[in-house]
Amino acid sequence: MSRGFVKESDQEELPIIPPRAPLPAGVINYVTPTGLAALTAELNALEAEKADFPTDHEGEHRRAVAVIDGKLALLRPRISSARVVDPAAQPQEEVRFGARVTLRFGSSGREQTFQIVGVDEANVKEKKIAFTAPIAKAISGLWAGETADFRMGGKAEKLEVVKIRY
Structure with a gap:
């Protein structure tokens, strides 16, 4: 068939939907x-954006709705599979999900505080790391004063749990 008989809208590229943070299988x-409140707010915002998107330009509307639908398709299973853990219900003296942990890095003595959260909540700028992150796995179950061996930048590092807060 001649290219002259192909509609321009049939030649559109599929929109790229950014993936969500990985959650390992199982x-x-x-x-x-x-975190659940943030996921729910994101869902509500996407649904409102989809409902309010102007329909003046059909092609633009179709692409925008396709992106929103793609994001919703990734978000809904995350919300439905979410298992809420209240940090206040965790053992207060032990590093667990939801803890704000202050660590001392053995080689430098530098201290850093972060919170262990869900994969969708993780944000380095906010000092929140996913419970699936290697450093979170290394210190889970430790008490204040205990240490863990951890490889950073190709070298072994001692991590000391200085403080735990929920």
């Missing part, structure tokens, strides 16, 4: 209450 999707 791993329970733990979230904090704040």
Whole structure:
């Protein structure tokens, strides 16, 4: 068939939908209450954006709705599989999901505090790391004063749990 008989809209590229943070197969999707609220707010915002998107330009509308539908298709299973863990219900003296942990890095003595959260909540700028992150796995179950061996940048590092808060 001649290219002259192909509609321009049939030649559109499929929109690229950014993936969500990876959740390994078989791993329970733990979230904090704040994390579930953020996921629900994201869902509501996407649904409102889809409902309110102007229909003036058909092609633009179709592409935008396809992107929103793609994001919703990734978000809905995360919400439905979420298992909320209240940090306040965790053992207060032990590093568990939801803990704010202050670590001392043995080689430098530098201290850093972060919170262990769900994969969708993780944000380095906010000092929140996913419970699936290697450093979170290394310190889970430790008490204040205990240490863990951890490889960083190709070298072994001692991590000391200085403080645990929920």
